[in-house]
Amino acid sequence: MAYIGDYEIVIGLEVHAELLTESKLFCGCSTEFGAEPNTHVCPVCLGLPGVLPVLNEKAVRYAVKAGLALNCQIADFSKFDRKNYFYPDLPKAYQISQYDLPLCRKGKMRVMVNGEVKEIGITRVHLEEEAGKSVHSAETILGSDYSKEDYNRTGIPLIEIVSEPDMRSPEEAKAYLERLKTILQYTGVSDVKMEEGSLRCDANISLRPKEATKFGTRTELKNMNSFRAVQKALEYEAGRQEEVLRQGGVIVQETRTWDESRGVTISMRGKEEANDYRYFPEPDLVPVVVERSLVEELRAELPELPNSRMERYMREFGLPEFDADLIASSKPLADFFEEAAKQCRDPKAVANWVMGDFTRLLKAEEIEADRSKLRPRHLVEMLALIDKGTISGKIAKTVFEEMFATGKDAAIVVKEKGLVQISDEGEVTRIIDRILAENPQSVTDFKAGKEKAITFLVGQVMRASKGKANPALVNEILRKKLAGL
């Protein structure tokens, strides 16, 4: 959907990610999430009269690392600026941010959309401080009698990542966000949890006639709380703009908020009412000089990023591109896969389990792979049991679920639940004899050339053994018996 009606869609994204530092950007207060309101505060982050900011060096390192992971140029000389506006959650009535000399600029990122690789430009990555949080007495600010302010979040370091208007569909926007999240996660600079607000996204979207070179008037979309919401909001907004244009109207440059429940975007304020932030250099901080040696040090610290991991999985483990990309797109999942795959003869089997049952169970529990009780060694052991014929592939599903739920070893689960495969010929023969006696019609069908009848009989044997009979053995004995009848 790069086009809608006669128009091409143009999208650019602004992403804010909280950095994983222990303390805030300009004071020593903790950045812990979910504490009692106004317990992680001090005179500095409360903006009391007379206080001064002191820059957290780790935040600078993290921002530079994020920039490097996004293939940005790192500025030798950078500075902070004040962005002035009044709001109760902003104690100084200005946000310390970066205006014309951001830490990182001119980066790029590769994303895969519908099997095609697309390059998206990164305009800049800059460092700034979080605002506090207003808690309104009613659902909306206008309906509220009062609001309370929680300043725990005030001063937590953020990076703002601004993309070029390089995306041509809501799908691409979603793919960009997913890959960006993965890269930040890999780099270890942010925990990128949209539900905790540590990752937020605003989207700019405009339409232009096909073949046009100039951009159309854009609107800015806010208040999307998931990647899916970003995609949906963009889809809605593309449709809305197309309709306006088709009917000969003009797009108003404005900020629109996404109403998740109604699935529409609503105008918030027009450009003429927009704030004049009166940016100017922050006189309380000295400019940031990033030495080349620090950049090189941080570059060396960068972990292997998703694209190169994907390529390595194809090369080293012989995974198909689809599998390799899927697994590499989550660092915890990829770490899990790698640890297991290194200890297994059959990495593809590991990949299948990781992409299949494991991913399904993680989703159901809403956790990431690193939080799972089931560790890579569990999977390795279980695959060995399958190999040895101790359990069947079918039983393995049950074992896997049990290990996931309890964190017990595969062998113990098998023992406790009595899931050992029946590979004893005598026992299997006894069950087969009983099934054959109970199903004379199927035997007749088979003799009459209906090959399918044997599948039914195998199924009956497996059922009678509660799935524990060794399927290969069942097949072998059954065929022998049928041939002899």
Added chain:
Amino acid sequence: MNLHEMTAHRLHELLKAREISSTEIVEAVFNRIEAVDGTVKAYMTLTREQAMAIAREADAAFKNGQAAPLTGIPLALKDNMCTSGIKTTCSSKILENFVPPYNATVVERFRAIHTPLVGKTNLDEFAMGSSTENSAFFTTRNPWDTTRVPGGSSGGSAAAVAADEAVIALGSDTGGSIRQPAAFCGVVGMKPTYGYVSRYGLIAFASSLDQIGPFTRDVTDTALVMNVIAGHDPLDSTSVRREAPDFTKSLVNDVKGLRIGVPREYFVEGIQPEVKEAVAKTIDLLARLGAEIQEISMPHTEYALATYYLIAPAEASSNLARYDGVRYGYRAKEAPDVITMFKKTRSEGFGAEVKRRIMLGTYALSSGYYDAYYLKAQKVRTLIKQDFDRAFETCDALVSPTTPTVPFKIGEKSGDPLAMYLSDLFTIPANLAATPALSVPCALSKEGLPIGIQVMGKAFDEGTLLRIAYTIEQNTDVHNQKPNLAGAAGRDAGGPAKDAGRAHDTGRASGKDVR
């Protein structure tokens, strides 16, 4: 001589010799305050109980041999430096009842050596002004003539030291707010190099210009105060990582061979002849004592005032935006919504001059005007700084009048902001250049009003300034003269002392000090 009239270094000798105690000095100072502050009105808040407690600590320190040169010496603080548990008002209605939960770095440093804090002194609201007439509460009087202003914005601190209501005091200087009142009150006042003294806890007016500095009765005491306050502070990112020297080493009565520049742009029309004469005489004195006097030119001086009145208000408009009524300080009543609350709070809480500067600064930073005003001003600031750099290629220091006039009458300029701004004409350039400058008394006018000479130096070369000022002091006798406040009314004398807004021992301190 009475204890409250002595210099800090003289008091230290007596303390060290155990001839007197710090509690006695503090008692003497508070008796003096009782006697004259009803007239002078230097203080916003008095902290007698605390001062006495710290004086007792100081006496113990002398007993244990752990006393520093300023241990036990009564100190006054301009009321824009945060004091934990003690009201810090900036002489503004918007912070009338603000009690900080923390101490400014300079306060901590004095606390560590048991220097008793006498109280917090009056200023022009948020340090914006040159007379203390912009205080939201009352105007401080010049001890030499109580119909005249003490200068500003640190007028309360200057008057307190001049009227013997404190032995030493701190002020802050953004465009002359230490030097101009020092000159008007006949005391020594110094603005150190930007970055030498921590600004942590100094309520910001214009962050790139503000600097804390001392008011003292003589140059020796200036060196002693600098020894306490100068030096790196990790809480202030603009504080330089540089070890401060022992400033008393610069107290040398000798200027032989020093090259002293006299910038002709500082001797313009509009300077009162008496001021010009007094400064010229002092320059002659320096020449006689062996200094090489050179006339020089600093061509961008005439743009300093305009540059300052763009940069300082721009920074102030942002620094003062936090006073919105949400978290502390004054909040307007009966506002139906938050935007109205912001507007009413700020309209009612700030005085006229503060609002004027917020508006000027907001305008200068606005989209479409930024380049023409703020950015241009920053460029001119660089040119002014280059004037200084060039001057210091051939000179070790520069001298000029501190102010164009002797202290003016209360009310004389309060209706004319521009006339008031001109009072800082000679002091502003050093703030823009971030270089040190001091004012030392050099004469009394025929009417008996103090006249100060300004000495300006290279960044971090406070030593040369102290040396020149010390030499002037040792070879003149102005500093031995004191204002005559004998007939002054005491704090109970009624009239002016009943001004609203004066407080005693607020915050967690006890309320036992009654007027």
